Amino acid sequence: GQQLNQSPQSMFIQEGEDVSMNCTSSSIFNTWLWYKQDPGEGPVLLIALYKAGELTSNGRLTAQFGITRKDSFLNISASIPSDVGIYFCAGQNAGKSTFGDGTTLTVKP
């Protein structure tokens, strides 16, 4: 089946630093999604990307849909303590999503 490789697996950063994480796949996806999961909760959608090459921002978050449709990245600028959590990428085709294994972000004050 389809698999996504998400990296890095974890990140430990200082408050104020920028963060970058990415996902790659051997398969093409029509939609790329980025979610955040806080402890004890379900994932919440951060950014959705629908076109190859699309660059979209949501506050301090910026994500891009790769030209090949097989990859995507998420950047977080000027991190703050509440950015702590697990970030998941997901590729979606025909209403079905395939998730990466997540990037666990720790922000030190």
Added chain:
Amino acid sequence: DADVTQTPRNRITKTGKRIMLECSQTKGHDRMYWYRQDPGLGLRLIYYSFDVKDINKGEISDGYSVSRQAQAKFSLSLESAIPNQTALYFCATSANGFRETQYFGPGTRLLVL
């Protein structure tokens, strides 16, 4: 009030027992999904339903069954629970259409002894 609710939130059961996890939504969405999440891993799709009369297997459906009782309700059953089904289970819903966003419930933590 939450748009997607799951019951129970936590459950401990024994090997061989039948167990049902329930999901309800007030978003009016046609599509509903069941995922499981294991530590350090992403979500894997168990079953999904695009409307009341539609049931489809996901990538890890073995050992599970589902029932779509109404547009708003989608339940997941483990006919005979086994320890490797210990996981966090999430229900999600989405509207029809190309740009559908999935909205997740809070999850059910299941422990099979």
